[in-house]
Amino acid sequence: MTLRSFGHALQFLTRLPAPRFAEFNPEDLSRSAVWFPLIGVIVGVIVAAAAWAGGQGSPWIGALAGLVAWVWVTGGLHIDGLGDVADALGAAHRTPERFLEVLRDPHVGAFGAMAIALQLIAKLVLLAEISAVPGLFALMLVPAWARWGTLVWSLAVPPLASGSGERFSWQISQPGTIAQGIVLAALSLWLAPILLAALVIVPAIAVYWRVRLGGITGDCLGASVEVTETLLLLAIALAIATP
Numbered sequence: 001m002t003l004r005s006f007g008h009a010l011q012f013l014t015r016l017p018a019p020r021f022a023e024f025n026p027e028d029l030s031r032s033a034v035w036f037p038l039i040g041v042i043v044g045v046i047v048a049a050a051a052w053a054g055g056q057g058s059p060w061i062g063a064l065a066g067l068v069a070w071v072w073v074t075g076g077l078h079i080d081g082l083g084d085v086a087d088a089l090g091a092a093h094r095t096p097e098r099f100l101e102v103l104r105d106p107h108v109g110a111f112g113a114m115a116i117a118l119q120l121i122a123k124l125v126l127l128a129e130i131s132a133v134p135g136l137f138a139l140m141l142v143p144a145w146a147r148w149g150t151l152v153w154s155l156a157v158p159p160l161a162s163g164s165g166e167r168f169s170w171q172i173s174q175p176g177t178i179a180q181g182i183v184l185a186a187l188s189l190w191l192a193p194i195l196l197a198a199l200v201i202v203p204a205i206a207v208y209w210r211v212r213l214g215g216i217t218g219d220c221l222g223a224s225v226e227v228t229e230t231l232l233l234l235a236i237a238l239a240i241a242t243p
Contacts, residue, residue, distance in 0.1 A: 009035035013147070014043065015075045030171040033151055037180050040144030046073050047143070048136040055131040063128035066139075067120065079116055081222020083108055086115035088219075089212075100161055103219055119226055126233035130240060138192030138236045141184065145198040146228040148184055149205065150221045151177040156206040160215030194239040201231050 007019035009032035050069035055062025071079070084103055090111035092099035108116075130139060151172050181199070188195035205224045209216045 005032040006035050008032035009039050010042075013039045013077065014073050016042070016073065033154075033172050034176060034180075036147040036150060037144045037184060040142075040147035041140060043070070043073055043143040044140035048139045051127055051131055051139065052133070052136050055136075059128045059131040062131040063124050066127045066131075067124050070123065071120075078222035078225040079119060081219040082119055082226045083112035083116045084219045085223040087112040092213075099213060100217070103217065119230065122230050123233065126230065126237050129237040130233065132240070134192070135236055135240055138195060139233075141188060141191060141195055142229050142232045142236075145184055145188075145195060145202070145232060146225040148177070148180055149198070149202040149224060149228050151180070152202050153206050153209065153216055153221060153224055156203070157209045157216040158214075160213055160217050160220070192236065192239070194235045195232060197235045198228065198232060201228055 003019070008029065010016055011018040011020075012029065012032065013036065047066050047070045051062045051066030053062070054065025087105070087109040088099045088102040090109070091102045127139075130136070154172055155174055155177060185196060185199065188198075205227065209220060209224075213220075
């Protein structure tokens, strides 16, 4: 856990200012994984702050401000993976080879465009539903749980092909990942117990990739982050709406 690995994590996951390094080794990405949940907290704080500021006008303005901040701070990294995976799943017909072939195509198809549009709409609506202060406190941990999920999925599901997904799993510590999950669970119990739903959502996604493709790629990790975030937002919204 060094400044170098933190800088790589910040640079890879966000568009925030980060130290620049002259050389990048594939192992650097894996070493930086220990910081992913913390980077998620930083993202969550930025999104919650934007949603709160915009929410002084109306819940929908707050939701829009939060969504714009979310897309900006992440550079659309994970939603791009969601679009690619949607296209690949739509054309794969349960064939991993065909899935990888479509995944390598840089063009966005109809499935990808629909997935991205629906994801942005879902986040906008759900952010509007949780724009009150208690919901915003919970929101701060949503990206952290999703990025913790990338560690779990990389440990639980074998890489489907060589690439960033494979390199990412090289040096992830299982005990460290468990410890980070315990910390996030403790924070969730304090701020928003409903977020413990992540302990069901994250393993369920791992099972899905094992059954659906038998492996995972970097784009699958990005898509899984987006799905996890939306499901956790939905859980928060339902918890707030329940008397």
